[in-house]
Amino acid sequence: MWLALLGGAVLTLMAITTVLSVAGRYFFSAPIQGDTEIVQMFTAVVVALCLPYCQMRLGNVIVDVLTASAPRAFRMTMDIIGSLLLGGLFAILAYYTYDGGLAAAKYGNETMMLRMKEWYFYQTIAFGFLLTAIAGFAKPIALLADYEGSK
Amino acid sequence: MSSEIIAGLMILFMLVIMFLRVPIGIAMMVSGVIGYSIIDDFSTLTYYMKGSSFAQMASHSLAVIPLFLFMGNLAARSGISRSLFVGVNAFIGHRRGGLALAAVGGCGLFGAICGSSLATAATMGSVALPEMKRHGYHGALATGALAAGGTLGILIPPSIVLIIYAILTEQNIVKLFMAAMVPGVMAVIGYMLVIAIVVKLNPHYADKAEKASWKERGRALIELIPASLLFIGVLGGIYGGVFTPSEAAAYGVIGTIAIALINRQLTWKSFGECIKQTATNTGMIFVIILGADIFNAFLSLSGMPQTLADWIVDTNMTPMLVLMLMLAVYLVLGCLMDSLSMILLTVPIFFPAIMSLDFGMTYEQTALWFGIICLIVVEVGMITPPVGMNVFIINKIADGVPMRDTFIGVLPFLASDFVRVILLLLFPVLTWGIIPD
Numbered sequence: 001m002w003l004a005l006l007g008g009a010v011l012t013l014m015a016i017t018t019v020l021s022v023a024g025r026y027f028f029s030a031p032i033q034g035d036t037e038i039v040q041m042f043t044a045v046v047v048a049l050c051l052p053y054c055q056m057r058l059g060n061v062i063v064d065v066l067t068a069s070a071p072r073a074f075r076m077t078m079d080i081i082g083s084l085l086l087g088g089l090f091a092i093l094a095y096y097t098y099d100g101g102l103a104a105a106k107y108g109n110e111t112m113m114l115r116m117k118e119w120y121f122y123q124t125i126a127f128g129f130l131l132t133a134i135a136g137f138a139k140p141i142a143l144l145a146d147y148e149g150s151k
Numbered sequence: 152m153s154s155e156i157i158a159g160l161m162i163l164f165m166l167v168i169m170f171l172r173v174p175i176g177i178a179m180m181v182s183g184v185i186g187y188s189i190i191d192d193f194s195t196l197t198y199y200m201k202g203s204s205f206a207q208m209a210s211h212s213l214a215v216i217p218l219f220l221f222m223g224n225l226a227a228r229s230g231i232s233r234s235l236f237v238g239v240n241a242f243i244g245h246r247r248g249g250l251a252l253a254a255v256g257g258c259g260l261f262g263a264i265c266g267s268s269l270a271t272a273a274t275m276g277s278v279a280l281p282e283m284k285r286h287g288y289h290g291a292l293a294t295g296a297l298a299a300g301g302t303l304g305i306l307i308p309p310s311i312v313l314i315i316y317a318i319l320t321e322q323n324i325v326k327l328f329m330a331a332m333v334p335g336v337m338a339v340i341g342y343m344l345v346i347a348i349v350v351k352l353n354p355h356y357a358d359k360a361e362k363a364s365w366k367e368r369g370r371a372l373i374e375l376i377p378a379s380l381l382f383i384g385v386l387g388g389i390y391g392g393v394f395t396p397s398e399a400a401a402y403g404v405i406g407t408i409a410i411a412l413i414n415r416q417l418t419w420k421s422f423g424e425c426i427k428q429t430a431t432n433t434g435m436i437f438v439i440i441l442g443a444d445i446f447n448a449f450l451s452l453s454g455m456p457q458t459l460a461d462w463i464v465d466t467n468m469t470p471m472l473v474l475m476l477m478l479a480v481y482l483v484l485g486c487l488m489d490s491l492s493m494i495l496l497t498v499p500i501f502f503p504a505i506m507s508l509d510f511g512m513t514y515e516q517t518a519l520w521f522g523i524i525c526l527i528v529v530e531v532g533m534i535t536p537p538v539g540m541n542v543f544i545i546n547k548i549a550d551g552v553p554m555r556d557t558f559i560g561v562l563p564f565l566a567s568d569f570v571r572v573i574l575l576l577l578f579p580v581l582t583w584g585i586i587p588d
Contacts, residue, residue, distance in 0.1 A: 012221075018401035039401075122205050
């Protein structure tokens, strides 16, 4: 929840940066240096913050035409499996992105203009993935509680 | 077992778990990981994974997605849809079926700010449906027109699906947006013709509304100014080369916030809602993008798309026949899946095949033309049963209209979609013709 709002704040900031930079380019011929890099890196931050929130709201697209009329217990079981799969995969992605981040830090990868350290953003993504994985593992508990509660 | 057969089996596996409610992006990722591990091995894939998520997410070309989503969500709450509907209605509302015409026109204009079908259908629906009900419009016409009008949201640029297509096929986004212009206008005209014909045949479907005075028209025009500035700024800026698409999207976000503030529609609470909605949409789209990325890494490793393309060329089928077969696949899939997943899933497989055939056009022209046709056919899925997301959302907003009526109401609009696809197949120049050299 707070993550999503933080993500939105970063997104708004990103929009403002770009608008200022474009205005600067046309009216004062003084664009903000490296604005595309800021946007590029911030996109990663925004998305990393959005992913866990999306899973908590079960916002991921599923195909439910064929299972819409199936018994509720079956649907819930499948949703739990789906959520656990998501958790597992994002845990794997988190680990390897973290690993990739370590490599980026070791080689000192930086962006062209602003010399931002790429590994900061690798680790932000890894952190977002980790939270998404946790959301994937935690959601089944909420689903089960819901199901028990409504019986 | 050859790697192509493994690819085929993995596609099958993916579809099966997808239909068993596994989220689409996750289904792609699972089958990608398994398939890659069978053909090569898991440790090779891990090398790829170390950098792939960063490459996908820290991307300047994908930055437009959260920005356009944010803009669309803000626009939906900014009162823009009301001014668009009122504005168009003041001029054509007094004709028979005029409110339905105004709703389609409003959808077309709203589509120029919003890149999503559902958002367009839902926002226009909540404004236009009560008005049509008050004037005694038949439920089938009212809901059919809005469900079909919603598809204009994605057809008329900016369009999230076109952005994804551009990235997948390495085409120029601006040129794709231009190529969608004429088909978009054709869609609006086609839908309006349908409404005119339907009310001609069934005069009791729609009452005439009172004619607006010139004073009222003037006021309606003034209300249209902020929204017009917004899309002239966003689309004109992109076409005119003033903005890159992500700059235009950023400008659009700030502009929409300004309009919403002027209309006194924006509170901290609704701004928070917009952010949450955007976060959910963004998360959803990026799960699919990340899943498709891994799945496509596996597909290209398997060599399956190239084999399929070679095989199609070997069979000596006429290019048109191949294209028709693909469109048939889209129609079937479109009944079950959402548009974005379909594009991410099928374009990497179909695109090489299409590009290896000779349609008598340059490489770029074929790519643009195929993209627009795919987009339209995929959108048809939004209004066909059994999934037809637009139909459901409109039916939900229109209290008391039976589902059957809405589906019947959509049929004539579907017919106009088919006519448009056939026209575009026969005259590809309608897509890339307006792009300056």
